[in-house]
Amino acid sequence: MGFWKSLFSSPEASSAPTQTVSEESVAEASSAHQAARIVFSTDRNIDLYELEELCDAVGWSRRPIRKVKKAIQHSFLVVTMWEQRGSRRRLVGFSRATSDHAFNATIWDVVVHPDFQGQGLGKALMKQLIKKLRSEDISNVTLFADPHVVEFYQRLGFMSDPEGIKGMFWYPD
Secondary structure, rough: OOOHHHHHHHOOOOOOOOOOOOOOOOOEEEOOOOOOOEEOOOOOOOOOHHHHHHHHHHEEEEEEEHHHHHHHHOEEEEEEEEEEEEOEEEEEEEEEEEEEOOOEEEEEEEEEHHHHHHOOOHHHHHHHHHHHHHOOOOOEEEEEEOOHHHHHHOOOOOOOOOOHHOOOOOOOO
């Protein structure tokens, strides 16, 4: 529970949603030409085709671009993760959350490019997202996870059906 405890200790002052969340290098990769660093941002100005390529890279099914755009516009928070090499930026991670702006938020669409998985960057992306939610005084955070990533979220302190609460769904016929 250390991951959560560090995020719930004290809410930080919030910043405008278009500011960079963290300019710190989470991971540095050396190459013969340039070092790369990972940068997080809450800027919603995302090339939707680049996001679609990221989703393709992990095998997600295609979604209409107009609906993805609408989902991003109506999200409470969007956190992206970029590989920065000199002046070149590449989208390597994405996440978003919807919220009632008071108590609850639900995390959606967490994706990390396969080339960047297994390096702690998914955890770093989630930490940035939850840290920002906590700075907005949101304390009840939920998400839906595909079976193959449930263990990842459990390692971050998420629980399946806490206190026996069962989610319910309605789908059109």
